[in-house]
Amino acid sequence: MRGITHLLLLAAFVLLGRCQQKPNVIISPKLKEIFPGDLFYLKCSGKSKVSWYFDGKDQPLLTSDTWKIGVAAPKHSGSYQCESNGQKSDALPIKVMDYVPIASLTIKTGHPVVRRGDSVRLQLYNEDGLQGWMCWVYRGEKSNKIKLKIKNSDSVSVDFQVNRLMVPETIYWCSNDTQRRSNQITLRTSDKDISLEMYPLPAVVGETLTLKCLAWGTNKIRHTNFYKGSDILSSSASTTHTISNVTESAMGRYRCRATFTYIREPAGGPYQETSDDQDVFVQVPPLMRAFLSSGMLCSCPHCPDLHSYHWYKLDDQQWAAIGSSPPKSSGTYACRAVWNIGRSSLSNVYIYQPPIMIILLCVAAGLGCILVAVVLFRYFRKRTGAIYEDLPLRSADEKYEMLQKGAQREGEYDLLQTEATGGQRRTEEYEALNKDEMKGGVYHTVKIEGAVGAEGGYEALKKEGMTGGEYHTVKIKGEVGAEGGYEALKKEGMKGGEYQTLGMEGAAGGEGGYEALKKEGMKGGEYQTLGMEGTGGGELGRRTKTENMR
Structure with missing residues (x-):
């Protein structure tokens, strides 16, 4: 007991x-x-x-x-x-390292969120080869080894299919016998027809994060809402939501709600469903990060001393390793520092153009600017007309004369006559007359010859006792013996008025006149008479009176 x-x-x-x-x-x-x-x-x-x-x-x-x-x-x-x-x-x-692992594990086909029972294909890549490498899977608090079938000893990449995914979360990574390993890939499952998809790796501060709403079995999504917690982020017909310049505050639980129809049932629906919540994690870029300058110089100030640089080219939306030498051809590139057990994070992206390409682009741009300038010049010239036009020389007898008086106080008066009667264009005269600063009257007579025997001349006469008036006489002769005249007369005692008479002869003996008379006692009015003859002895008169009362 x-x-x-x-x-x-x-x-x-x-x-x-x-x-x-x-x-x-x-x-x-x-x-x-x-x-x-x-x-x-x-x-x-x-x-x-x-x-x-x-x-x-x-x-x-x-x-x-x-x-x-x-x-x-x-x-x-x-x-x-x-x-x-x-x-x-x-x-x-x-201890969490300040750099990224030496190898890369990515999703080759499939999505980071799949329906329960589905599978994806992963790819392992290591630039130094995969001898001795294996992969691991963690699900349900247990870790299991995945053997890789590597065909060639010099292979740098290998693909493998994962088993059907039955639990909410599964983690994959790869390693070798030493401290070398790859990053992780986390796969999740959902029983809903709508899922929220994101890049399988964590978002990085300062970069861009894109969320996408997927409907299994159809792409006929009419409308999508994106949520963070209980807050709505966007509501539109787009199936994606982009977060630019990610900050740590972007970390949280996200979901989407979609309105959609099925291709196999076009008459049914529309249906609405909300996805499961998904965790979005945000990480700060590691301290050991490479930098790529405009001169294609790669550097990593915080990396270990014993390292080399590897280059990558963006090809079909994926980064492909191109070796340890700087590229020579044009393209979109990045670089990183690499050492025994780790790598720096990928550098900034740089679009490289060889010097000869830059020269050709500059020449092409210059030619393009010249072509645009010519087109614009012709276009505006066509719309507005020529600003300056040259006067063509019609004959050796054409004259261009410009007289300009000094100390002008008022405007100039120009008289241009080009044709004589009879239809023949013989001479052109340009006369600029300034009445200011002229103490006496100036009298000009211009005769432009028409038919045979006609006379033409230029005569300047100054009358005594006339202080401000000007007298002009223009005679234009037609046939032999015809006579025409332009006469401006100033009466005594009238200080500012002008009298003008224009006579244009038609046939022999015809007479016509232009007369401007100013009556006494009227300081500003002008009287003009124009007479034009038709046949011999006929007379046609036109009188125009213009008064300026002030």
Whole structure:
């Protein structure tokens, strides 16, 4: 009886000891090195209420026994502890690297969010070869190894199909026997007809993030709403939502709601459904980042000393490695520093044009500017007409004369006569007369010859005692013996008036006249008489009177 009692007491003490045992912090999946962008979980072995500590500081918002680090960053480097039943665990040190892993794991076909039971195809790429590499899958708190079928020993890439995805979240990564490994790819499943798709790697601060709403079995989406938490981000016919210049505040849970129809049922619907929530993680670019200058010079100030530079060209929306030498041909390029166990993040993008291409582009641009200027000049010239036109020389007898008086106070008066009667264009005269600063009257007579025997002349006469008036006589002769005249007479005692008479002869003996008379006592009025003859002895008169009362 006593033996049984002792056994019961021993079992009770063992159970009590287990209850009082210190909790442990366990990391999963178990990673030898943690790189920026990795997803991992910290689990506390305590069974009662759990408290978490980071570098000795309490984390009051964390009450679960599991702490999820969705996207690792250097700021997550430190010591982690949990507390249960009043006991703290030992500290678990974690260091997140300041660079990215040496190899790349990407989705070759498929989407990061798939329907339950579907699969995707992944691709592993390492520039130094894949000998000794294997991949790992973490699902349901267990990690399993994936063997790779590498055909050639010098292969730098390999594709493999993953098993059907049945759990909400599955993590893949690859590594070799040393510290070398690839980044992670996280695949998720959904049972809904609508899913929110995003780039499988975490968003990066300063870059662009694009969310896309997909409908399984159709692309006939009429309208889409995007949400972050309970806030609506956009509502439009577009199936994508772009976040430019990402900041850490973009981190959160997103979903979309779509209105759609099926191709196989065009008469049905439309249907509306909302996707599952998806976590969007944002990471700060690693400190070790390469920079590409306009002179195609790659640099990485914070990288280890023993490193080389590798170049990449954007080809069909994917970066293809082109070696360790700077490119010579035109294209879109980036670079990064590479060393034994890691790489810097990809540099900024630069569009390169060889010098000869730049010269040709400059020449083409210059020719284009000249062509545009010529077209515009002709266009505006056609619309507005020529600004300056040259007077063609019609004969050796044509004259161009311009007289300009000095110390002008008023405008100039120009008289241009080009044709003589009889239809023959013989001479052109241009006369500029200025009446100011002329103390006496100036009298001009211009005769332009018409038929044979006609006379023409220019005569300037100045009458005595005339201080301001001007007298002009123009005679234009037609046939032999014809006589015509232009006469301006100024009567005595009238200081400013002008009298003009124009006579244009027609046939022999014809007489015509133009007469401007100013009556006495009227200071501003002008009287003009125009007479034009037709046949011999006939007379046609026209009188126009213009009065300026002021």
